Amino acid sequence: MITTFQTIVRLGSFHKAAEALKYSQPTITFHIQKLESDLGVKLLERGKKLKLTQAGKMFYERADQLLREYDLLNHMMDHLALGESGSIRIGVSEPTASNRLPAILSSFVASHPKVKLSVKVGDSRQLSSMIMEEELDFALCTSPETILETSFQPLLSEQMALLIHDTHPLAAKTVVYLADLKGENFLFTPPNCPIRIKIEQALFEHIGSFYQGIELSSIASHKYYVQANLGITLAPLVAISPPLPGTMIKMIADLHMGPVIGILRKRSMKASLAADKLIDHIAEVLYPAKDRQMMF
Numbered sequence: 018m019i020t021t022f023q024t025i026v027r028l029g030s031f032h033k034a035a036e037a038l039k040y041s042q043p044t045i046t047f048h049i050q051k052l053e054s055d056l057g058v059k060l061l062e063r064g065k066k067l068k069l070t071q072a073g074k075m076f077y078e079r080a081d082q083l084l085r086e087y088d089l090l091n092h093m094m095d096h097l098a099l100g101e102s103g104s105i106r107i108g109v110s111e112p113t114a115s116n117r118l119p120a121i122l123s124s125f126v127a128s129h130p131k132v133k134l135s136v137k138v139g140d141s142r143q144l145s146s147m148i149m150e151e152e153l154d155f156a157l158c159t160s161p162e163t164i165l166e167t168s169f170q171p172l173l174s175e176q177m178a179l180l181i182h183d184t185h186p187l188a189a190k191t192v193v194y195l196a197d198l199k200g201e202n203f204l205f206t207p208p209n210c211p212i213r214i215k216i217e218q219a220l221f222e223h224i225g226s227f228y229q230g231i232e233l234s235s236i237a238s239h240k241y242y243v244q245a246n247l248g249i250t251l252a253p254l255v256a257i258s259p260p261l262p263g264t265m266i267k268m269i270a271d272l273h274m275g276p277v278i279g280i281l282r283k284r285s286m287k288a289s290l291a292a293d294k295l296i297d298h299i300a301e302v303l304y305p306a307k308d309r310q311m312m313f
Contacts, residue, residue: 021048022060023080029067103291104133108144108156111236112256113278125298132291141211148283154292156281157299159211168282172304175253175275179267180239180260182246193267195223202230204239204250211276212236216251219274240264
């Protein structure tokens, strides 16, 4: 309708505008009547010669800008509908937040530069609570406690390993078993951490009681405390690789467990197309389609 109005003003008549735009004259008349009705003002004075009203003059001066803004808005809506723009709120737990997600997001942003991302780092309980409050679109984390309102899509199982100081007696052993860790000074994450829960279960089954040294809130910090010879740690391999100078990674021959990493969502919350695209991208990177039939 704005284009119709501009054409009438430029050519000086409804008839010439109809010919130029290839519309019938009743259609041209309807466009102007609708535009004036929507704006609530009269734009044209009809007579032997068309004249712009004061409102018509003001509108004509802004018409080009309005069309540019409308085209831009349409373009933005098209991108949003196709999942090429919008915003995504992601929750993520360590060590994935530091060791996996940056590379995943880098490849996603390269192909979706108009999507805005917000990343919140926390443990699975914190992220689960944020999911329930709809503060996040989804979370990439360890499996939380079962909640009927959420769904969890497993993607990978963390491979666990032992990190020790290179002067530790176990450094000389070719093969290390859980039983060899009896009496050791362990570094742990907080009690509610899924990684710690898994480790404690394995240790209790193989060595009974064990000694807890320093408790650290972040699994990513463990390698620095081992480097300072403040204890040993059982941690996801991705969190301690590559080992810092003065430390050594040892695989545990009879340790076959690890926390499961996956996508946590609220069942009743419909994610945007952009969020769905990112979830598919994460799943393909962590859990390629060719491997999916072999896991879980």
